[in-house]
Amino acid sequence: xxxxxxxNISASGLTANRMxxxxxxxxxxxxxxxxxxxxxxxxxxxxRKTVELSQNGASPFANQLQSVINRxxxxxxxxxxxxxxxxxxxxxxxxxxxxPDAGEDGYVRSSNVDPLKEMVxxxxxxRSYEANVTALNASKSMFMKALEIGx
Amino acid sequence: xxxxxxxxxxxxxxxxASTLxxxxxxxxxxxxxxxxxKSKKVDFQAALxxxxxxxxxxxxxxxxxxxxxxxxSSTDKTEILTNSSTKYNNxxxxxxxxxxxxxxxxxxxxxxxxxxxxxxxLNSLSSVINGGR
Numbered sequence: 001x002x003x004x005x006x007x008n009i010s011a012s013g014l015t016a017n018r019m020x021x022x023x024x025x026x027x028x029x030x031x032x033x034x035x036x037x038x039x040x041x042x043x044x045x046x047x048r049k050t051v052e053l054s055q056n057g058a059s060p061f062a063n064q065l066q067s068v069i070n071r072x073x074x075x076x077x078x079x080x081x082x083x084x085x086x087x088x089x090x091x092x093x094x095x096x097x098x099x100p101d102a103g104e105d106g107y108v109r110s111s112n113v114d115p116l117k118e119m120v121x122x123x124x125x126x127r128s129y130e131a132n133v134t135a136l137n138a139s140k141s142m143f144m145k146a147l148e149i150g151x
Numbered sequence: 152x153x154x155x156x157x158x159x160x161x162x163x164x165x166x167x168a169s170t171l172x173x174x175x176x177x178x179x180x181x182x183x184x185x186x187x188x189k190s191k192k193v194d195f196q197a198a199l200x201x202x203x204x205x206x207x208x209x210x211x212x213x214x215x216x217x218x219x220x221x222x223x224s225s226t227d228k229t230e231i232l233t234n235s236s237t238k239y240n241n242x243x244x245x246x247x248x249x250x251x252x253x254x255x256x257x258x259x260x261x262x263x264x265x266x267x268x269x270x271x272x273l274n275s276l277s278s279v280i281n282g283g284r
Contacts, residue, residue: 006174013181020184053185076178076231079185128183131248135177138259142173145266146166150273 006139012056012078013132019081020051020125024118031113034101043101046111048087056080087112154276162269168193169262175231176255179246187243190251194230 027048030036036046056077089112097106172193182188239245 006170006177009174009177009181013177016181017184053182055182055185055188076175076191078178079181124184128180131180131183131252134252135180135255138255139173139177142170142259142262145263149266149269151270 007136009076009078010132010136010139012080014129014136016051016053016079016081017125017129017132021122021129023049023051023084024122024125027113027118028115031111031115031118034108034110036111045091045109046113048089048111048113048117050085050087051081052083052085053079054082156272156276159269159272162265162272165265166262166269169258169265171231172258173255173262176251176258179251180248180255183244183246183248183251185244188246189233189235189244190246191231191233192254194232197230 030046033046035043037044056079091109091112093107093109095106096102096108099108102108175191175193179190234245237245239247
């Protein structure tokens with residue numbers, strides 16, 4: 001039924017935005033992690049993770065197929081997290097020769113997480129989540145109204 | 152003679168068009184942060200035309216004894232348009248949240264109004280069936 005489909009679309013938005021919040025939480029939690037993974041016997045700091053969103057079923061072929069099936073109409077579908085990428089910006093360096101993770105030159109590499117960016121991402125994810133909740137509630141109240149037909 | 156008024160049928164189509172619009176706005180809102188997503192909207196004129204004229208897919212006839220398609224569902228004719236001309240965001244997304252929210256509220260009210268009218272029609276019908284009692 002097509003109104004339930006609207007529920008699913010909003011639900012996919014909720015899931016994707018909760019995922020974004022989870023990733024932001026992980027980034028903030030690991031902002032000071034100096035030993036995230038061991039590469040060639042050397043500890044690497046935590047790399048900031050970012051979420052890439054894409055339209056559900058957005059491969060060019062799926063789009064084309066849907067538009068042929070719907071006689072030229074574009075399809076409507078929800079959103080999905082297609083990839084969690086690592087931010088490739090360089091690690092921050094600070095001169096602390098007494099630090100156990102300091103290199104031979106006395107510099108310590110720490111994670112490339114910028115708390116400011118994370119907070120902005122968090123706000124954006126929260127607002128999008130709220131918007132999806134509003135859309136879901138709208139669909140729900142329409143459905144409740146439809147149940148009243150013939151009463 | 153049919154006991155159900157003709158207007159009930161067009162209202163039914165109005166409701167399904169409204170459902171489709173709800174779905175499209177939900178999808179736009181869900182994809183508000185998707186890179187390169189372009190906002191979609193339901194072609195209201197087409198939806199109105201189908202609801203008003205109760206017309207469905209017309210068949211191409213070379214002989215007037217040919218059968219016409221009568222059981223095509225009307226929402227198939229409503230078109231979903233993609234607005235790819237504007238650019239709203241840095242990531243190529245052009246969903247305008249304010250517009251989407253306003254349209255969502257509008258659509259909801261419209262749906263409620265049509266439902267109300269369907270109920271009114273059915274109530275007067277049942278009043279007729281019960282002989283005014």
